[in-house]
Amino acid sequence: MAKLVTWNPDGVAQWAAEAPTEGAVLVHSLRGFLDAGKAGAIVAEHLRTFETINLATFDIDALLDYRSRRPEMTFSVNEWTGYDEPYLDLDMVRDGSGTPFLLLHGFEPDVKWERYIRAVREIVDRLGVGLTLGTHGIPMASPHTRPISTTVHGTRQDLMPDAPSLFGTVTVPASAQNLMEYRFGQWGLAAINVAVHVPHYLAQSAYPQAAQRAIKGLEDISGLELKPAELDEAAARAQEEIDRQMSESEEIQALVGVLEEQYDAFVQSRGEGIPVEGGLPSADELGAEFEKFLAQQRWDQPPNA
Template sequence: MLDPHGLYELADDLPELDGVVLVQALTGFVDAGSAIQLSRDHLLEHFENRVLATFDLDQLLDYRSRRPPMVFVEDHWDSYEQPSLALHLVKDLTGTSFLLLAGPEPDLQWERFIRAVRELIDRFGVSLTVGLNAIPMAVPHTRPAGVTAHATDQRLLGEHESWLQRVQVPASVGNLLEFRLGESGHDALGYAAHVPHYLAQATYPAAAELLIESVANTTGLVLPTAALHEAAGEVRTEVDKQVADDEQATRLVSSLEAQYDAFLRGREGNLLAEPGSDLPSADELGAELERFLAEQTKDSD
């Protein structure tokens, strides 16, 4: 393997850190409802931050699969939206520092990239890595957004319950990073927000709000989400209106509501669910993720 240090460049005037949290928000995998993107943008737009390390995307990105946009004006190329993958130092509302790894998921050199991230984790004294994800689920938008938590050590999960026993899904750099960190004795966990499958291709701020709140609850960071909450309310109003105008959509949402409510009643009674009201099986979830990824690939061609 090539030297992982050759993948990134450090900024000048690096801070002395110890025991900080690293939030990793890599886009380009599932990201249903653009929840990872919305979470990343919220953190960088609403909290003080600066770049500590920049990764060389020319070594990591397949530009032909994810072509960055350019703008043409009349007779010339006016601008190019250059992609960036960087490690940011961010301060929460109280001034507490944490790290944010944000940008497109690498297409190439996964293991070398993960080694590079581990170098940075050791250099900056990271005590916990938290990954963000969002997956399409057969849940209604009219119920509170849910989240699946996973970790390298069960003690990190707190009161989060697991409802999946075993599922095979396509790998991602973020999930592989969590796995490799666990192998090397580092603490890491991840949150996957549940996005209604019929809104997976839309923008769904409620899922981003839940992801950031999950990070805050786990780490103690003070990360207000008022802007996301307001945006989520606006999206909810618009979706309610569109559903009300479509008889088929109304039936779908009503069916998902009944399924969701039955599932919760079952869990309260320490049962998986009432007969005939199960949420998707592991195989069905894997198939749904495969379908979503296929649509993402088709849309990018």
């Protein structure tokens, strides 16, 4: 069987020289499945602007179904001039204070999930990772005019914020990311995911505000300095575009108004300890929203499309 991971000896040596003596952090955010507002993709692109050193590369040919998720190519006049080449890499990154952590980024595997997850576990064991963190966006019936909330879930209750959950029990399509959390829990490993709630009407667009909220969640759990303020300019541009579209559409204004009323009623009722009827969607409605988002999603879009 061909090896799934190829290690970079120089990068591994650098990690060995600088890695924390205990409790190293691995952050993962992959392109491919559920990522409303491209929140996770923007986080990964943001972290790659830090100083990085490659440690390992996955054999993407063994993990990707090219026929169901075709990478984009660029044709100019009479020749092919570009290819959005699939990859799945493990890098060492230094945060704002110089603390090294690991970043797993690239294309989510389409096939051989269990083999991929075992490979990530081997990385965790080999490199002394004490905490694995992931993040992505999920579509929610919430307005962009209210604070962005999150659902934090994982295998260690003591590492998660003490906040009420919006979810009861809901069945949604699986992903490699969520299956990895599940397997890590079975193996007794610490794995936490920050799911950012993105207004469903913005789910198909890049929404840097959601990425900033995700980064703040990662910082709170890990103690890393990940510089979410560096996305302020992109967030301001996105807000200007949202404001423009709202000003030109009474339908959007009405939708946002209804969502604001539902959101405010939900928050007030929850704060007063009153059982909430209506308001935010039920588990069945959330599942249907996921399915609708997945049906509309284009897997081959780059993160900032």
